[in-house]
Amino acid sequence: MTRYLMGIDNGGTSTKVAIYDLTGIEVEKCTIYTKVLTPYKYWTERDMEELKRVNFSAIREVLVKSNVDPKDIIGISVTGHGNGLYLIGENGVIVRNGIISTDNRAHDVVEKWLSNEKYETEVRPRTYATIWSSQPASLLRWLDKNEPDIYSKTKYVFMVTDLIRYWLTNEPGFEISNASGTSLFNQDTEDYDERVFTFFGIEKWMNKMPELIASSDKAGEITKEVSEKTGLAQGTPVAGGLMDISASALSTGLTNHNQLSIVTGTWSINQYIDSEISVVKDLFMTTDYPIKGEYLLTEASPTSGSNLTWFVETFLKDHSKLLELTENKDDIYDYCSKLVETIQPWESNLIFYPFIFGSNSGVTNSTAGFIGVTKSTTIAEFINAIYEGVCFAHKAHVKKLLKINENVLNSPIRIAGGITNSEVWLQMFADVFQRPLELVNVKENGALGTSMAAGVMSGAFPDFKTATENMVEISRTIYPNSELAEVYEAKYQLYKKAVTDQTKVWNDIENTQLIKPKKEKVI
Structure with a gap:
């Protein structure tokens, strides 16, 4: 049986x-x-x-x-x-x-x-x-x-x-x-x-x-x-x-210290485990990990791949020209990746804040937006900026984790989630972080990770570490292009400065009340 x-x-x-x-x-x-x-x-x-x-x-x-x-x-x-x-x-x-x-x-x-x-x-x-x-x-x-x-x-x-x-x-x-x-x-x-x-x-x-x-x-x-x-x-x-963050971490096989797990989806999830914790101001979250004696240290925000979903649903799904090229919704995402392939990193300074569903800017009322749009900006550049903006949002979180544990990037990054369906996006992540990515062979991170809890409960596995050893497979590794390190670091600094400089604008938008004009009475 x-x-x-x-x-x-x-x-x-x-x-x-x-x-x-x-x-x-x-x-x-x-x-x-x-x-x-x-x-x-x-x-x-x-x-x-x-x-x-x-x-x-x-x-x-x-x-x-x-x-x-x-x-x-x-x-x-x-x-x-x-x-x-x-x-x-x-x-x-x-x-x-x-x-x-x-x-x-x-x-x-x-x-x-x-x-x-x-x-x-x-x-x-x-x-x-x-x-x-x-x-x-x-x-x-x-x-x-x-x-x-x-x-x-x-x-x-x-x-x-x-x-x-x-x-x-x-x-x-x-x-x-x-x-x-x-x-x-x-x-x-x-x-x-x-x-x-x-x-x-x-x-x-x-x-x-x-x-x-x-x-x-x-x-x-x-x-x-x-x-x-x-x-x-x-x-x-x-x-x-x-x-879900614990389930996602387990689905990437996160069982060792000094190992970074990234999960992409609605949320940008960036995390590692440790047996010791301390009070760190502004750290997003420290939670219990199901492996006994371990904690999960997480930096996260809803700033990941779902920003592309929003763009597709809002601007592309009814685009007649795209509908002629694609037979279904998934093909539109393939088309987006093909457009990004046409843009070299040094060819566009368009910046996107991936804050459609929330932000990691440190400003509670921050919203999404593009900076650097001109009359010649192409649809490929818009989509490329979304891909990069999501990478940069993840990187901002990882920078905070590095302040706590400087060794968290000493080994390849375990990555899973929606962006792994795009080879272009995967390579961009590797190039932005300048670290190898170990791709986990999993389609549904949350479901796989939580099923391990059922496995341990039922006695199929003695503990969660054994469950990951049996149920998690690393399918391949994506290596970074070192020649792109400088250009992506420059673009990341542009992104960070743009986010910082936007603070006053967001506050002005939040506090400005627009009043509907009174309809003039016709005599």
Whole structure:
């Protein structure tokens, strides 16, 4: 009998379900996209009823397409975007729309907290992280001010990983790698921290936080109702799961110190593991890693490959000339890479800030944009600037990690995610970083990484390190062109200076209120 693992990954815009054998081979997968709701500026939400339907549909479809006997699936595990907020009331009632990790409605709240000197003495030494606007703390504080009736309606505070697992098992819980990334978790005590809740003014919400569970703990079993709706075998064990950054790191085989993992997608994820941590001002996040005694140090922001998706969807998908050249959406991305191939790095100084979904500029109200456009700027230059801007956003994060650990680039970079579908973009990453890239043979990072938690839970592997040794394969290495080191460093410095100089402009845009003129009365 062949044994299988199922990984479920809920990002900000899609649900992915995949089945793997114990060597990491993907047997089948299903992806279903969900609608992002943006009713107001800075808001990104989703309909949770739709989310539930989509997850059950994707599970059902992948089982049908794979022809795998559900009884041969020995474990299931869930991952999803970190942070955001999903609230459940009594008897599983949905309290309000779910809030995605690209939401920025609470940026004013965060600015006040970070400007309070007590943040550095009372919060960071406990959380080892920097609070940001779509974390539960920020969103709960915003809800208290703007939707005060929500508290009394809520029984459980979840992140998306915990929500999906709750729907599968009817058992509440808050997984530790997720909890450790919320700025509500004390890294020293490995528990929620009441003093941190009090600093944020949300101490009453501690009563709504579920019990903490570990990644590879058995957190429940597939219920009869879920079995009937999905085709999964009733009683199949479900693991605690993982935060997406941990799942992605595992999918690249990140098990050694001084090794950098980069994952590209909606988020620019740049990270390494260490057995020792310290308080570092402005470090994005330090979280628990599922390998015992290890922590994951992460620099991240929503500034990666999804910026190209935005450009294609906004400017290219209805372009009649492109539609003549392409038969489907994926061909348009191939066409973009072919256009970039026509541009030499020294031929264009066009700069793009990849801040469509958020930024890493250090300015909470920063937005995306091109600098250096002229009447002769070509579509190829626009797309090339997007490719470079994403590389530079990743590099800015890695520069911060190097200040903590100067050895993090001593070995080849493990890279995975959407940009690995483009040979041109991969080579650009290698040239910008001037480091070899080890390409991981994986299509769905989150699903593969979290399936390892199911493997450890079920006893298929004794630990996560063994799971990666069995399930992660390095397919090839991309080497940098040393002759391009100088030109890309010059372009990176242009990018950094442009971002710095834009600060006043962003503040002016944020604070300028445009008034609609009154309609003159006709006599």
